[in-house]
Amino acid sequence: MKKEQNKILSEVTGSDYKYGFYTDIDIEIFPPGLNEDVVRAISAKNEEPEFMLEFRLKAYRHWLKMEIPDWAHLKIPEINYQDISYYAAPKNKKGTESPDGVDPELRKTFEKLGISLDEQKRLSGVAVDAVMDSVSVKTTFQETLAEHGIIFCSMSEAIKEHPDLIKKYLGSVVPYTDNYFTALNAAVFSDGSFCYIPKGVKAPMELSTYFRINAANTGQFERTLIVAEEGSYVSYLEGCTAPMRDENQLHAAVVEIIVEKDAYVKYSTVQNWYPGDKNGKGGIFNFVTKRGICRGERSKISWTQVETGSAITWKYPSCILKGNNSVGEFNSVAVTNNYQQADTGTKMIHIGKNTKSTIISKGISAGFSNNSYRGLVKVVKKAQNSRNFSQCDSLLLGDQCGAHTFPYIEVDNANSIVEHEATTSKIGEDQIFYCNQRGISTEDAIGLIVNGYAKEVLNKLPMEFAVEAQKLLQISLEGSVG
Amino acid sequence: MNSMLSIKDLRASIEDKEILKGITLEVKEGEVHAIMGPNGSGKSTLASLVAGKELADVTGGSITYLGKNLFDLNPEERSKAGIFLGFQYPTEIPGVTMVNFLKTALNEHRKHKGLEPLSAKDFLKLLREKKDMVEIDSKLTNRSVNAGFSGGEKKKNEIFQMAMLEPKLAILDETDSGLDIDALKIVANGVNKLKRKDNATIIITHYQRLLDYIIPDYVHVLFDGRIVKSGGKELALKLEEKGYEWIRNQVNGN
Ligand SMILES: Nc1ncnc2c1ncn2[C@@H]1O[C@H](COP(=O)(O)OP(=O)(O)OP(=O)(O)O)[C@@H](O)[C@H]1O
Ligand SMILES: [Mg+2]
Numbered sequence: 001m002k003k004e005q006n007k008i009l010s011e012v013t014g015s016d017y018k019y020g021f022y023t024d025i026d027i028e029i030f031p032p033g034l035n036e037d038v039v040r041a042i043s044a045k046n047e048e049p050e051f052m053l054e055f056r057l058k059a060y061r062h063w064l065k066m067e068i069p070d071w072a073h074l075k076i077p078e079i080n081y082q083d084i085s086y087y088a089a090p091k092n093k094k095g096t097e098s099p100d101g102v103d104p105e106l107r108k109t110f111e112k113l114g115i116s117l118d119e120q121k122r123l124s125g126v127a128v129d130a131v132m133d134s135v136s137v138k139t140t141f142q143e144t145l146a147e148h149g150i151i152f153c154s155m156s157e158a159i160k161e162h163p164d165l166i167k168k169y170l171g172s173v174v175p176y177t178d179n180y181f182t183a184l185n186a187a188v189f190s191d192g193s194f195c196y197i198p199k200g201v202k203a204p205m206e207l208s209t210y211f212r213i214n215a216a217n218t219g220q221f222e223r224t225l226i227v228a229e230e231g232s233y234v235s236y237l238e239g240c241t242a243p244m245r246d247e248n249q250l251h252a253a254v255v256e257i258i259v260e261k262d263a264y265v266k267y268s269t270v271q272n273w274y275p276g277d278k279n280g281k282g283g284i285f286n287f288v289t290k291r292g293i294c295r296g297e298r299s300k301i302s303w304t305q306v307e308t309g310s311a312i313t314w315k316y317p318s319c320i321l322k323g324n325n326s327v328g329e330f331n332s333v334a335v336t337n338n339y340q341q342a343d344t345g346t347k348m349i350h351i352g353k354n355t356k357s358t359i360i361s362k363g364i365s366a367g368f369s370n371n372s373y374r375g376l377v378k379v380v381k382k383a384q385n386s387r388n389f390s391q392c393d394s395l396l397l398g399d400q401c402g403a404h405t406f407p408y409i410e411v412d413n414a415n416s417i418v419e420h421e422a423t424t425s426k427i428g429e430d431q432i433f434y435c436n437q438r439g440i441s442t443e444d445a446i447g448l449i450v451n452g453y454a455k456e457v458l459n460k461l462p463m464e465f466a467v468e469a470q471k472l473l474q475i476s477l478e479g480s481v482g
Numbered sequence: 483m484n485s486m487l488s489i490k491d492l493r494a495s496i497e498d499k500e501i502l503k504g505i506t507l508e509v510k511e512g513e514v515h516a517i518m519g520p521n522g523s524g525k526s527t528l529a530s531l532v533a534g535k536e537l538a539d540v541t542g543g544s545i546t547y548l549g550k551n552l553f554d555l556n557p558e559e560r561s562k563a564g565i566f567l568g569f570q571y572p573t574e575i576p577g578v579t580m581v582n583f584l585k586t587a588l589n590e591h592r593k594h595k596g597l598e599p600l601s602a603k604d605f606l607k608l609l610r611e612k613k614d615m616v617e618i619d620s621k622l623t624n625r626s627v628n629a630g631f632s633g634g635e636k637k638k639n640e641i642f643q644m645a646m647l648e649p650k651l652a653i654l655d656e657t658d659s660g661l662d663i664d665a666l667k668i669v670a671n672g673v674n675k676l677k678r679k680d681n682a683t684i685i686i687t688h689y690q691r692l693l694d695y696i697i698p699d700y701v702h703v704l705f706d707g708r709i710v711k712s713g714g715k716e717l718a719l720k721l722e723e724k725g726y727e728w729i730r731n732q733v734n735g736n
Contacts, residue, residue, distance in 0.1 A: 425576070434573040434627075436557035437533050437566075438587035438643065439594070448586060452577030452626070 016475055017274060020244030023109040023214050026091040027133070032217060033082050036060060039187050042087055042134075046156045046190065049163055059176035059186030066180045072314055072343035073372040073404055077248070079285065084250060086188045088133040088215035102138045106130075110137070113241060114468075115210045125205040126237065126464075129154055131222060132212045134190035141205065150234075151196040152207055155223050158194035165196060169227055173256040173293050173320070181252040181287040181314075185221045189254070192222035197232040197263070206235045206462060211253075213242035213273075213284070219250040226256070228263040230296060235266040237465060240309075242274040245282050248311060252287045261296025261323065266304070268461050269317075270469050273309035275476070278367075280339025283311025290317035294326035294352075302329040303346065304460045306469040308476040311340060316374065318347035321355035321383070328357040333454040333469075335476045336369030336401070345375035345406075350383035350416070359390040362454050365401035366477050372404040377418055379411045386416040394424045395453050397446070397477065425453075447474035484511050485546075486651055486682050487532070492543035494531060501527045501538055503707035509651070509682050516685045516693055516718060519704035520726045525686045526570050528704070529653045533567040534560050547651070561587075562594040564650030568640040568657045570686075575627040580639075583627050584609070584646055591647060612645040616672045633660040641672045648676065653684045658692040670695030690722040705729055 030038060039060045043053040068076065090106055107117050110130050117130060117138045127141035129152070136154030145152045151162060159166050176186035193209040213220050228234060242249065251273060259265050267290075276283025286309075292301040303317040319328030330346035348357035357377065365371040377388045394403035405422050427449055435445035450473050451458065458466050487509040494502040501524050509515055519525055530537050532545060534557035545552040547563065555563060575583070588608075589599040600608065609623060618638050628636050637657050644652055654673070658666055673683060673696050685696060693701075693715060701717040702709045705726070710733050711717065721729070 428573070430573045431575050433535050433557060434569070434575065435583075435587075437535075437561055437569075438583070438647065439558050439561035439590040440583075440586050441558050441590075444586065444590075448578050448582065449575060452575075452579070452582070455577065 016478065017244055018475075019113060019241035019272065020274060021112065022243040023105065025103070025105050025214075027215055028087075028089050028091050029215060029218070030085050030087040032085045034084070034086060034188070038086050042188055042190055045087060046159065048159055051163070051167060052159055055171065055176075056187050059183050060188075062177055063180065063183035063187055066183055068180050072374070073370065073406070074312055074314060074341050074343050076285070076312060079250060083217070084219045085215075085217055086219060086221070087190055088218045089135040090132055090137065106132060106137050109212070109214070110210070113210065113212065127152055127205055127207045129193040129209045130212070131191055131193070131209060133215050133218055133220060136191045136193070139193075144205075145203070148201050148204060149198040150201060150203060151194065153194055155192035155194050155225065156190070158225070162194070162196070165227065166194075166225075169225055169256065169258055170223070171256075173258060173291050174254050174289050178289060182254055182289050185223065185252050185254045185289075188219075189221040189223045192253070193224045195226045195234065195236065197228045197234050199229040200231045202232065203234040206237055208237035208239070211238070211240040213249060213251065216245060217247070219252065221251075222253050224253070224255040226265055226267070227258045228260060228265045230260045231262045232260075233264045235462060236268070237462060238267070238269040239272070241272050242284055244274050244277075248283060248285055250285045250287070251310075253289075255288070255290040255317075257292030257301055259292060259294050259296070259299040259301055262298050263296065264300040264302075265292065266302045267292070267317070268465055269305040269307075270465055270472065271305065271307045271309050271313070272472060275309045275340050276311040276338065278338045280311070280368075283340070284309065286310035286313045286315065288315040290315065291320065292318070293320040294323050294328065296323040296326070297352075298325045299323050300327040300329075302331070302460070304331040304457065305333070306458070306461070306472065307332065307334040307342060307344060308472050310342075313342040313344055315344045316346055318349070319357060320349045320351065321357065322351045324352040325354045326352055327355070330357075330359045330361070331457040331460045332360070333362045333364070333457045333473070334371055335364045335473060336366070336371040337476055338367040338369060340367075340369045342370070343372045343374055345373045347376040348378070348388055350377075350379040350386040350388070353382070353384045353386070355383055355386045357388045359388070359392070360457055361390075361392045362457055363392075363394045363403050364397070364450060364453070364473075364477070365394070365403050366397035368400045370402040370404070372406060374406040376408040377410070379413060379416045379418065381412040384413055384415055388418045390420045392420070392422045393453070394422075395450070396424065396426045443474065443478060446477050450474065450477060485509075486511050486548060488546040490544045490546075492528075492531070492545060493541045494527065494538035495541055496527070496538045500541070501707055502531075504543065505704075505707075505709055507702065507709065509684065511680045511682055512678075513700065514677070514683045514685065514696060514698045516687060516698040516701045517704055518687060518701065518718065518721055523704045524707045525704050526655055529567055529655045529684075529686060532653060533557060533565060558590070561647075562591050566644050566647055566649030566652045568644060568652065568654040570655040572628045572636040572640055574629045574631075576629045578627050580623040580625060580627055581609070584623075584643065587643075588646060608646065612642060615645055615675060616642045617668045618642050634662060634665050637661055638665060638669060641669050645672060645676060650681045651684070652676075652681070653686070655686045656688065657685075658687050658689060666692065667695060690718040693718050703729055705733060
């Protein structure tokens with residue numbers, strides 16, 4: 001049986017990464033290296049007002065004094081920040097010929113990724129901000145959304161067009177001082193998405209950002225800011241992919257969400273950065289800080305993530321539940337295969353009274369990978385009658401991989417209830433054979449079992465994302481039965 | 483009648499211990515064979531080899547199924563070619579509902595035959611039909627595969643799956659053990675209803691009781707990795723009466 005196991009394990013393919021292609025286009029790229037001049041140059045490129053440059057420089061100077069966090073259950077190779085280029089943009093972003101101002105080559109790239117930049121062609125009615133390397137290429141449905149008073153644009157545009165909103169909110173939930181990567185991001189971010197939903201408005205369609213890394217030897221540092229005013233609602237989706245390369249590439253993003261009274265923001269991610277090959281060569285280093293604040297009463301934030309990509313994932317989408325009766329949710333499926341490493345989870349900070357949070361984390365580890373859940377549930381003294389329920393499950397394929405759970409619970413009052421449940425299970429050869437015997441191939445059997453296991457989380461995704469995510473789970477685990 | 487399964491001098495070992503020591507067995511269309519034999523004699527090992535589980539290493543002999551070398555087919559191909567194994571110990575698969583599992587399996591079988599997947603409506607209709615046939619509790623199909631099923635429910639579930647997939651060759655490994663008398667009749671009834679001129683059944687059992695309901699054409703006694711005796715239905719009765727001591731003495735030449 002050992003023999004069988006080893007045989008199957010050795011068949012671990014460098015699973016079919018569909019999005020590993022590279023688009024050969026003219027780009028404008030900064031030479032590698034990081035210093036104050038580079039920070040100034042990025043700000044100048046984006047024609048930013050003075051306050052943004054100040055913001056960046058403060059962050060940069062702070063970053064110089066910081067060190068990379070080492071508390072995660074990750075082996076992080078040394079990253080040389082002077083070897084990375086901090087700005088890369090397609091030269092011909094605005095195609096002169098095309099009516100809507102997008103270079104046909106870029107349009108083709110996004111079409112290959114399943115993202116149509118053509119509003120007429122989009123039946124699904126999802127507005128998208130398409131970001132390639134350091135810049136936003138196109139934001140669709142801006143006019144339609146503007147009719148509802150919704151601002152949806154690239155971050156660089158928002159900084160120029162809506163400086164007051166940016167001044168008020170940027171860095172208000174995730175200050176640059178928060179951690180090493182937020183400081184770096186604040187210094188060198190070049191684009192991202194901005195979304196503002198005015199009072200009482202329910203977004204008439206889903207909004208999304210698609211991040212694409214294309215250029216080599218670059219880092220991607222983007223920022224997303226979502227503001228939902230009183231009584232508003234938006235469902236926001238985020239997707240990302242990158243070419244297959246032997247070198248690692250750094251992605252350090254920040255997402256901030258502000259939710260006022262009775263507003264609800266639902267944020268869904270399918271993270272599919274290039275994970276590296278089956279021997280652990282290449283792949284994206286994904287260091288992301290995502291945090292939302294429920295400022296008003298009965299406000300709600302729901303994070304749903306399906307993490308299948310990246311060589312290293314370091315990511316904890318969190319909720320600060322400040323308003324009374326506010327609600328935070330974190331639903332996660334994280335898959336690691338081959339030599340991938342993930343340390344992901346959430347922080348639920350209960351500050352308001354009667355606040356409620358739910359955490360559902362489903363880790364799936366295969367190959368030689370390591371998958372950790374790390375979560376903090378903190379209930380402060382005045383957060384009377386608060387509730388948390390956490391369910392952290394791990395599923396193992398094979399016996400060379402690791403699954404770990406690090407729950408931290410701090411409760412400072414007596415009438416709040418915090419519950420934590422955890423399970424670990426394994427896909428056994430017997431289960432696979434049982435499926436085989438009924439005519440189901442090993443690959444499909446794993447797909448069935450894994451999707452069954454992750455169903456609870458996948459069900460929270462918007463329809464079109466859910467189907468994609470299901471397929472992705474199966475592909476990510478191709479050939480990994482033990 | 484056409485030959486369906488032809489096993490010739492099959493030898494197999496698990497971790498260098500020889501478990502099957504030269505098995506020869508011929509099963510033709512329309513036949514029912516029963517295999518009996520003491521615990522550990524190799525019955526399940528034989529069944530799992532036919533189904534394609536790489537549990538034992540084949541060290542000699544051949545298995546031919548419908549004229550093809552069975553070893554050329556992987557387990558799912560064997561299933562789609564019509565081989566069904568009713569497991570002695572059905573596996574639990576938490577999170578995967580019976581409905582989803584059966585739909586996937588059935589559509590794989592249909593794809594193999596060049597048929598379109600069944601529509602949701604037709605699938606549910608078929609599901610209901612077969613459920614009635616093997617009298618299994620309606621709720622079971624909404625639960626995860628075998629998860630938390632009672633011993634008897636698991637066995638009935640095997641017959642239910644058999645009814646859904648309509649195999650050419652069904653091997654039922656002790657499907658009767660753990661069943662109450664009513665369930666035993668239901669299972670036997672199910673098997674009989676599924677019987678056609680062009681399919682065959684191999685029943686592995688310890689009890690002659692099942693053979694009162696499913697009348698076998700042949701009974702074989704598997705003893706220490708060999709088929710030491712074959713006969714008609716009366717052999718089962720004789721075994722029940724005399725026990726395996728009788729066989730042991732015959733084998734040892736006493
Ligand atoms: N995985 C295994 N590792 C080692 N030995 C095994 C393994 N599986 C089966 N065997 C051995 O092979 C022999 C035959 O087992 P098998 O399960 O085929 O017997 P059986 O005739 O089906 O018995 P029962 O009537 O108890 O079901 C036994 O001695 C058993 O211990
Ligand atoms: Mg047995």
